[in-house]
Amino acid sequence: MSSRTFSTGGIHPDAKKLTSAKAIEPALLPEQAVFPLSQHIGAPSVPCVNKGDKVLVGTLIAKPAGQMSACIHSSVSGTVARIDSVTDSSGQRRPAIFIDVEGDEWEPSIDRSDSLVVNVNMAKDVIIDRIRDAGIVGMGGACFPTHVKLCPPSGCKIDTLIINAVECEPYLTADHSLMLDSPDQIIVGIRILMKTLDVESAVIGIEENKADAIELLRGKVRMVSGIEVMPLAMKYPQGGEKQLIEAVTGRRVPPPPALPASVGCVVVNVGTAFAVYEAVAKNKPLIERVVTVTGDSVSNPCNLKVRLGTSVGRLIDQAGGLPQDTSKIIAGGPMMGRPLLGTDVPVVKGTSGVLILSGKLAARKEERNCIRCAKCVEACPMGLEPYKIATAGELGNWNVAEESWVMSCIECGCCQSTCPSRRPLLDWVRLAKNNVGRIIRERQSGK
Amino acid sequence: MSQKLLISTAPHIHCGDTIERNMHLVILALLPALIASFIIFGIGALVVTVTSVVSCMLFEWLISRFLLKREKCTLGDGSAVITGLLLAFNLPSGMPLYQIVMGSLVAIGIGKMVFGGLGNNPFNPALVGRVFMLISFPSRMTSWPVPHQMMAYSDAVTAATPLGLVGYQNDSLPSYLDMFLGNTGGSLGETCALALLIGFAILLAFKVISWHIPVTIMLTVAVLTGIMWLVNPSVYVDPLTHLLSGGLMLGSIFMATDYVTSPMTHKGMVWYGIGIGFLTVVIRLFGSYPEGMSFAILIMNAIVPLINNWCRPKHFGETAK
């Protein structure tokens, strides 16, 4: 029987999971940790510490600026060195808090024991407050504040919680290793989320290439009612929210402004579920995450449990150093990750991996005429016409782009990675999306 | 680290596909038919093919180098070779060489390069060349050498093609097996249905094309000619003869599926295939030409931009209208 997956488009990139069999290792403590104030979508957080202040592991250092914003906690103990700007993974210089590390002293309120808390008896509001105060955002990379996701708009009846354990990006194994490392905690996290959302059923969607994780979690959920582990056929971008909802439930989320909640689903990353467990049961804010450090020429690719704010360079050192033939360093996976300008970039809440591409693999080939082969149209998981939107973006025909549903693009990169003419389709689509978004906002504010 | 870091945006990996790969696979898929044509038409096939391919490549190089003044020549992408091969496949084996060269010039020059080269041409270049030759040199273009004259060229004995016989001498049609194996008169590459189907299998196996266009063309032709056959079997021949004769296989597998001039969505491809099949049948049964494939494809090529507008992919989550 062939497993379920989503129906429109999609590609099958070479998975290249170099680190899937590796257990999580703790990363070395940094000497200085850097906390960019924009680690999530929404407004940048507002610092609540000053230069020279002493902080502990878990101390709140920046408060949210509005509903869509999130708290930021120190992941190290030490002294605030300065509040300055740092080039983050977006390539832009953005404000950040720099903390010099001294020792490793934790806030006393955090439960550091290994014991598993199975039953959480808290009211919904208390749980959501805890999640918000722990600064939890979507750990898959989109960095959408989780407490907002858990309060769906009124009128939407949520019936299914979907746990995104697909990890369809090639190379990355952060979620996979986390599932093998802490299955019990994840399941308690899922139960907390189910309780908060008031849903009876939760589905963990896992791609078939992670057979060990499917086996392990199946064994664990046998005793728990309402949670199902669903193996999914391998196809990128199955981790996309809309694609995953279709793969698991068969429901299709309508085009924007509809949300997943409109079809009764909430999708939460498996890493986020683990963070929710730690925040609610252990009172531990989001200060560390699993990061896959990988690449074909990396001597010791590994899955590291990293304190946020550690520089990418330090992780690469732990994985055997930067290879000689490095030509591109990417924060995230090869399909959607962001290229880094250097190795000083700090790990943030959404950094699921550090990928080092070498030599020929990284450089793009020369761009040629579109030969109208329609491979991009076939690959697009959103049913768009990338060739058309890209040309509109290149020529600045924003209205054509808008009519072609450019705002539905999820920037998965399927089109560009299949284009035989090597056209930078997504670059142009992104440009068109940016401009059309601006035009739509202007139109709305004009009304 | 010696070199500067690259900073282009995602996606950072590519499936490895290139224009060259697709074109070379098409050439590979054309090889069985090429070999079959050598076996059936002998030295004549070789001369026509070599002339056509070499002159197509030469004209592509000359035009891009001296008229368009491009620094990088697109000769390497293999599209000129395909145009040359397809043009040769559409010619009878005894064509005078200067006519083939002229046909190649029209195919590459007017069919492709005036629009800016590969990717911008609205019509299939090989068909533009072929139709030009059909109109300019009608008698030579319809003198079909009889198979198995291995060493004859301009002095080859000619005979009618199966489609030319239809309607006049239905009883003297070659057997299905002969038509399937290509033991009939006709253009170089079109006679051997077996070789063309092997090519189709190669194209499908390497995912160069999807099945939609060839299959819908063949189905449409089979259904329409089948209806006519049932109505009056004494005038109209059976659908299988139609499928196996003339340029139908060659056209539907290799010419109609040209990336540049075919629709972008599967739905569009189906409509495009139905249109080609319908026009082919109309021309074959009611037109003054015995064969209608080239005209049908060219006419549908012209409609492709409209088809692309009508048949857009279904946007994710959109409810069916």
Added chain:
Amino acid sequence: MSSILMSVLVLGVTGLFVGLALFAVARKFSVDENPKVKQIEDMLPGANCGGCGYPGCAGFAKACVNSDSMDGLMCTVCDKEVMQRIADLTGHSIDSVSKRTALVRCNGSCENRPSLNRYDGARSCAAAALQNGGETGCSYGCIGFGDCVSVCGFDAIHMNPETGLPAVDQEKCTGCGLCAGKCPKNILEIANIKDSRNRRVYVSCVSRDKGPIAKNACKVACIGCGKCVSACAYDAIAVENSLAYVDQDKCRLCRKCESACPQHSIIALNFTQRTDVLPSSIQQNE
């Protein structure tokens, strides 16, 4: 004979009816347009550059006729004479019309601002600006793919292959502002021409990075030290966000700030003496 007569008759009558129908339609749907619009349009250059803010020359002509005064109506391409004739035609007066040209406010040439990374995405400033600030350490400066060049309708701006920066041909530039609107980094400034030689003193930098960062990224970056502010006797320079800005309307071209700038980021353009410090980004007017 009768067949000839028949065809002449049929075609003639059809033509007559169609002609009458066209005439009726033209009368019924005719739009009364002020003849002045056409007159003004004839005076305008017809480049449809959009520099005036209206959709093409026709739109501008319509706006001239429909508005009560010439305030805010200015064809950047025309000279003062043409504007005066337009004003005469519409019966309005114009106070001050001055020509404008574009200034390139970045001097981060390959030498001054070495590239640290290599961008191999879509060759467009706008696309590159979305992802990061280009290849160099300065995220404010020129990206150098020439979006401004491709948008210019007057062939007045070109990329200088040596510096990697755009250079404005002061003779051809009409100040229409298309390039400034296209530049994702807002490097181009459209400023009024001050004198017949089009002399200018301006800060050729838009980096709002703090001093050390800016200096590290580019040899001629403005570091916001403020020495120019104290050197200026006319209150024409202000420093905000570590960046000095010369108000072109207040500047009296005394050039004191130019020598005060430790970074050589203030540039004096089109002056006859002391041309040794002419920036590489500017083509000199002969």
